[in-house]
Amino acid sequence: MTITLFDVPSKFEGQAFSPSTWRIRYILNMRNIPYKTEWIELPDIESRSKGLGIAPTGLKPDGTPFYTIPFIHDPSTGIYLSDSTHIAEYLEKTYPGPSSIFPHNTLGLQSPFADLFFSTALPALWKFIIPSLYEILNPASGAYIRATREKLFGQPLEEMTPKGALGDAEWAKFREGLGKVDVWYSKTSGPYLLGDTISWADIVVVAALTLMKVVWGEDSQQWKDISSWHGGRWGGLVDDFKKYTNVV
Structure with missing residues (x-):
């Protein structure tokens, strides 16, 4: 089954720029995990996240929830997940590759x-x-x-x-x-x-x-x-x- 990766488009078709989303895109490509991109403009991220039940990744200065890309939907497990580090940890556990991106139990050290x-x-x-x-x-x-x-x-x-x-x-x-x-x-x-x-x-x-x-x-x-x-x-x-x- 194919993972959906949510990202922000540019004027150039098929050109991704977001560094947070590139982190996940690189992992998906390195592991040959089937995926597709769904493009969302920046002002639509909050409403789309809420509609899918995706958790916010932080708080705005006024204390209200802040929603960001990337987030994914994996139909093989039914999960919707936000925050690049959390997604990376999920992909590492669910789709392990020949080498780990968190080798030698370094998840705790690498997360921050x-x-x-x-x-x-x-x-x-x-x-x-x-x-x-x-x-x-x-x-x-x-x-x-x-x-x-x-x-x-x-x-x-x-x-x-x-x-x-x-x-x-x-x-x-x-x-x-x-x-x-x-x-x-x-x-x-x-x-x-x-x-x-x-x-x-x-x-x-x-x-x-x-x-x-x-x-x-x-x-x-x-x-x-x-x-x-x-x-x-x-x-x-x-x-x-x-x-x-x-x-x-």
Whole structure:
């Protein structure tokens, strides 16, 4: 039976960008688990989730439930499940592969990795990438991003990207953030955080890098910069996952 993966579309047919959903898409593709994508615009996620009885993944500042992608429906078990880490754990148990993404009982250690990675590596990224993300979204999702991110950052999208000397300084901060993660990788004996084994932590990193490559494009100066940093580590990781990037 075929799993349904719920994701947000872009203007480009069949092009996925959400890093949270790419985490799950990579696992499905790596394990050859049959699935299909159902596309939902950002402002429709809450109503669709409620309609399917899918649990919220957090709370909004006002204390009301917050619903996010990804979520899945697996008809073989009847489950509807949200939150990428919970989905990954479910897929690991229900559809085990030849190698585990949580090897050596590392589920407890790896579960908080996404939050750690985002807070360490990506704080300086968002003002650069959000205006570019807006450009590839359909009107409904674009309007949602504009309203929510302009409120969050206190400035219009058109003024959000740092320019000039400030832009250079903020871009350098982004590189420094990824540099901290590069140190983690440099302490292993292989290309991945657990050596020669792809784990959940690597999937989290590559999913975020995939957002950057998709939004800016492979030939953009931004991606050329990122993919070359730290000895080409980030471009190399994305290349390693290229065979798992199909969108169905």
